[in-house]
Amino acid sequence: EKGGYEHFMLKEIHEQPTAIKDTYRGRMLPDEGIIRMAGVDDNLERIANAKRILIVACGTSWHAGLVAEYIFEELARIPVEVEYASEFRYRNPIISEKDVIIAISQSGETADTMAAIKLAKEKGAFAFGVCNVVGSSISRETHAGAYTHAGPEIGVASTKAFTTQITVLTLLALKLAKQNGTISHTEFMTYLQEMERIPSKIESALEGDEHIKMIADIYKDARNCLYLGRGYNFPVALEGALKLKEISYIHAEGYPAAEMKHGPIALIDEEMPVVVIATKKGHYEKVVSNIQEIKSRKGKIIAIVTEGDTEVRELADHVIEVPETLEPLTPLVTTIPLQLLSYHIAVMLGKNVDQPRNLAKSVTVE
Numbered sequence: 001e002k003g004g005y006e007h008f009m010l011k012e013i014h015e016q017p018t019a020i021k022d023t024y025r026g027r028m029l030p031d032e033g034i035i036r037m038a039g040v041d042d043n044l045e046r047i048a049n050a051k052r053i054l055i056v057a058c059g060t061s062w063h064a065g066l067v068a069e070y071i072f073e074e075l076a077r078i079p080v081e082v083e084y085a086s087e088f089r090y091r092n093p094i095i096s097e098k099d100v101i102i103a104i105s106q107s108g109e110t111a112d113t114m115a116a117i118k119l120a121k122e123k124g125a126f127a128f129g130v131c132n133v134v135g136s137s138i139s140r141e142t143h144a145g146a147y148t149h150a151g152p153e154i155g156v157a158s159t160k161a162f163t164t165q166i167t168v169l170t171l172l173a174l175k176l177a178k179q180n181g182t183i184s185h186t187e188f189m190t191y192l193q194e195m196e197r198i199p200s201k202i203e204s205a206l207e208g209d210e211h212i213k214m215i216a217d218i219y220k221d222a223r224n225c226l227y228l229g230r231g232y233n234f235p236v237a238l239e240g241a242l243k244l245k246e247i248s249y250i251h252a253e254g255y256p257a258a259e260m261k262h263g264p265i266a267l268i269d270e271e272m273p274v275v276v277i278a279t280k281k282g283h284y285e286k287v288v289s290n291i292q293e294i295k296s297r298k299g300k301i302i303a304i305v306t307e308g309d310t311e312v313r314e315l316a317d318h319v320i321e322v323p324e325t326l327e328p329l330t331p332l333v334t335t336i337p338l339q340l341l342s343y344h345i346a347v348m349l350g351k352n353v354d355q356p357r358n359l360a361k362s363v364t365v366e
């Protein structure tokens, strides 16, 4: 059942190229230059004319929502707010009939996300679900939706659900962008073609496994770890930190790289590993200067870089290469090494990777 892998989590990490293909298959038709999503097509006007998109989710799904915020605003030019479902529902939020609320949930059973959707519906918003589990409560409660089609995710730490959520949300953003004319046909086509290359780019990222394992061995005894990224890769930093916390029980925090100087930089010393996402696109030079700041304080730098990078290689203690892609799609590849890094650290520490202590796969309590 684990398909020859030692743990479900590792199997699910490796399933991502296939899972993403399953997510876009039949929806993305590059030859015809269209994206077809029944739940969106049936409600296209309503969704594309949204005054605002509200995204509600918890945990890793919330991180996918943050990535989606950058993608929706960039491509479809619709204002987006991303909320923790648990905070949103308890603070008398301002919701109008012109709002579209998107609930992201792997299990489709998360109690707070479900309650947020019910609340928004009562106030007249259109509710759209992005769930993995077919027929789940949230998928039934929403007006429309799009499944991620990632297949069952057994490991408690979410991996393929995250990247397939981002895939669905990217397709949705592209569809709305096309409808509203906020991107050109050429750009639209470029995204579709690049999305088709993502599964093989993830395959290459997965090939870094042995090297990542070696890095894991060096840092497995760290007590703390920082994760930094900017732009599209800021939510990836949050997700990397969450993965490490939940399965290895090492304290980790993710920050937007520029926030370092507003506090967290005080933590840096020779004991502190800092994982920095420093891919070529997206404020590269700014990230390089953040790396210099860490280096001058003797922090240990593990950098996720674009293949062929030389500048960061000179500064970092370790580099992990990922293939280059369009900036909004980078989270789909930069996430992979972070999943593998936490996986290997947790295994080396002898932790129960698939069923970490205190955690449940679906959180149906409030």
Ligand code: F6R
Residues within 6 Å of the ligand: 058, 059, 060, 061, 062, 104, 105, 106, 107, 108, 109, 110, 113, 156, 157, 158, 159, 242, 246, 361, 362, 363
């Ligand atoms: C992290 C993790 C949790 C879930 C969160 C939301 O690896 O598994 O943070 O992402 O509990 O769950 P869903 O997506 O089922 O609503």
